[in-house]
Amino acid sequence: MSVELCGVSTAYGGVPMLREIDLTVADGEIVCVLGPNGAGKSTLFKTVAGLITPVAGTVTIMDTDVATTGTERIARLGVGFVPEGRRLFPGLTVADNIRLGHEAVRPDGADLPARLTAIGQLFPRVIERLGQAAGTLSGGEQAMVALARALIGEPKFVVMDEPSLGLSPKLIREYFDILRAIHREGRTILLIEQNAEMALSVASRGYVLARGRIVAADHAEALRASSVVRSLYFS
Amino acid sequence: MEQIAQQIINWLALSSIYALLAIGFSLLFGVINVIQFSHGDVALTAPFIAMAVFASLGALLPGADLVVALIVAIFVVGVLGIVLERFLIRRFRTAPPMMALVATVALGIVLRELIRILYPDGSNPHPFPQLVPGSALSFGDVSLSWLVVAMMAVTGLLVAVLTWFLYRTGLGLRIRAVSQDIEMARMLAINPNLVFRVTFFVASVTGAVAGLFYASYVGLMRFDLGIIAGLLGFSAAVIGGLGNMAGAIIGSVVLAALDTLVQAVFPDGAAYRLVVAFVLVVLVLVFRPAGLLGRTVVEKV
Numbered sequence: 065m066s067v068e069l070c071g072v073s074t075a076y077g078g079v080p081m082l083r084e085i086d087l088t089v090a091d092g093e094i095v096c097v098l099g100p101n102g103a104g105k106s107t108l109f110k111t112v113a114g115l116i117t118p119v120a121g122t123v124t125i126m127d128t129d130v131a132t133t134g135t136e137r138i139a140r141l142g143v144g145f146v147p148e149g150r151r152l153f154p155g156l157t158v159a160d161n162i163r164l165g166h167e168a169v170r171p172d173g174a175d176l177p178a179r180l181t182a183i184g185q186l187f188p189r190v191i192e193r194l195g196q197a198a199g200t201l202s203g204g205e206q207a208m209v210a211l212a213r214a215l216i217g218e219p220k221f222v223v224m225d226e227p228s229l230g231l232s233p234k235l236i237r238e239y240f241d242i243l244r245a246i247h248r249e250g251r252t253i254l255l256i257e258q259n260a261e262m263a264l265s266v267a268s269r270g271y272v273l274a275r276g277r278i279v280a281a282d283h284a285e286a287l288r289a290s291s292v293v294r295s296l297y298f299s
Numbered sequence: 300m301e302q303i304a305q306q307i308i309n310w311l312a313l314s315s316i317y318a319l320l321a322i323g324f325s326l327l328f329g330v331i332n333v334i335q336f337s338h339g340d341v342a343l344t345a346p347f348i349a350m351a352v353f354a355s356l357g358a359l360l361p362g363a364d365l366v367v368a369l370i371v372a373i374f375v376v377g378v379l380g381i382v383l384e385r386f387l388i389r390r391f392r393t394a395p396p397m398m399a400l401v402a403t404v405a406l407g408i409v410l411r412e413l414i415r416i417l418y419p420d421g422s423n424p425h426p427f428p429q430l431v432p433g434s435a436l437s438f439g440d441v442s443l444s445w446l447v448v449a450m451m452a453v454t455g456l457l458v459a460v461l462t463w464f465l466y467r468t469g470l471g472l473r474i475r476a477v478s479q480d481i482e483m484a485r486m487l488a489i490n491p492n493l494v495f496r497v498t499f500f501v502a503s504v505t506g507a508v509a510g511l512f513y514a515s516y517v518g519l520m521r522f523d524l525g526i527i528a529g530l531l532g533f534s535a536a537v538i539g540g541l542g543n544m545a546g547a548i549i550g551s552v553v554l555a556a557l558d559t560l561v562q563a564v565f566p567d568g569a570a571y572r573l574v575v576a577f578v579l580v581v582l583v584l585v586f587r588p589a590g591l592l593g594r595t596v597v598e599k600v
């Protein structure tokens with residue numbers, strides 16, 4: 065199992081947020097989490113990353129308990145993170161941002177040049193801008209650099225929070241093509257998304273989060289037809 | 300004419316002392332997001348530690364070198380920085396700024412009082428040797444001492460090494476990453492506590508060098524010099540723009556110029572140096588809140 069949440073509840077200053085979340089992603093799967101604004105999607109992301117410690121329940125990534133291990137050692141297991149808003153280091157160059165992504169999984173920094181070439185095939189526009197400060201990139205470029213940074217170390221498991229937000233329809237299609245490609249390489253993906261249409265087109269399974277609870281969990285085709293998703297998104 | 304030459308030398312000397320202190324303030328603020336108000340006191344423990352080590356070293360093996368004592372003092376102050384970070388300042392990283400302010404100001408008082416109590420006859424000033432004796436150049440009554448030359452050379456060297464460290468090494472890259480986004484850094488397997496330790500060590504070592512130069516330049520060490528050094532170094536960092544190394548240097552050069560000018564023009568100018576420093580700080584904060592080199596948002600370190 066790549067990730068497993070068992071009865072996870074979180075709170076912000078005593079106010080409950082996530083409530084008894086059970087969620088799993090098996091190795092090699094793409095699973096999406098859908099939900100409206102304020103549902104708790106980013107809270108879920110941070111909980112998976114170990115940035116928020118649950119008040120109840122456990123989060124396990126690749127058989128490692130997240131709460132006792134700590135965020136920085138989770139990354140080293142081979143987990144790539146694409147957080148909400150991309151969170152590039154604005155004052156660092158694109159090259160340095162990507163280098164940190166590589167060394168997160170490969171601390172010795174081995175075969176960075178070879179990996180850069182490989183990443184360049186997926187993200188030709190990223191390679192053109194290696195020397196530019198990340199803070200000066202366009203939104204679309206930032207999205208691609210954030211994904212490149214998460215992928216360059218060849219993580220087994222990638223967690224993303226609304227990676228396609230703010231991208232043009234064309235770029236969204238490109239983005240999801242890349243997700244399909246890395247999935248074909250055998251990587252596991254937990255995709256937190258508002259864009260139900262696109263997310264359900266790549267994912268095999270999905271969960272729907274609303275007001276901190278999972279209100280639906282099913283296969284992608286079933287969710288696409290489900291009244292819950294329709295009422296949350298398409299009404 | 301000779302007056303002016305002497306003042307220029309004075310200005311250069313003060314610039315390098317302020318710069319070494321301001322760089323520490325700036326680095327600490329950029330990475331830990333805490334204004335370490337006791338940084339000046341940490342820096343000014345160095346001359347006391349050096350003299351204590353020198354005295355005990357002299358008893359152990361006769362003919363021991365002052366240089367050894369200086370190196371030991373610099374290293375001890377670096378370790379002191381790590382200890383303070385670990386047991387005190389780390390706790391205030393995410394606390395309201397007011398709490399960090401109170402805690403670090405209190406820490407400064409504790410450090411000053413500790414020197415006073417622990418150092419023999421600590422309440423009184425003690426002479427501190429001129430680290431590099433003699434003068435490099437002299438014309439008329441004006442002389443450029445080797446000490447000032449050494450101070451400037453060492454400051455230049457330290458700035459170069461620090462720049463190389465921050466911008467050319469993997470650890471420096473991690474320090475810059477943590478200063479910009481600590482959560483993201485953690486998601487990239489960077490251990491922020493290691494970064495804090497390294498930052499405190501580097502800032503405290505730089506401060507220790509400033510402290511030794513300061514004591515040597517004024518020829519004495521006193522338990523309460525740390526507060527003046529701290530206020531001047533902090534002012535210089537704010538004038539240049541906190542969290543920005545180039546800003547710290549420029550702020551120091553500007554502050555030292557003004558400081559020298561006031562001391563030269565007014566009969567009792569030295570009494571007004573803090574007033575002048577703070578007037579400048581207030582002016583900068585009013586008209587250029589991010590400092591003279593205000594780019595703090597994009598590049599914190």
Ligand SMILES: Nc1ncnc2c1ncn2[C@@H]1O[C@H](COP(=O)(O)OP(=O)(O)OP(=O)(O)O)[C@@H](O)[C@H]1O
Nearest residue numbers: 076081099100101102103104105106107108148258
């Ligand atoms: N640090 C915090 N302190 C207090 N409340 C918080 C905090 N972070 C988030 N919340 C609250 O928790 C709820 C869920 O926030 P979260 O960011 O997880 O939503 P989301 O599903 O990601 O929304 P969006 O789609 O808008 O990004 C919101 O009501 C938010 O205001």
Ligand SMILES: [Mg+2]
Nearest residue numbers: 105106107148
């Ligand atoms: Mg969100």
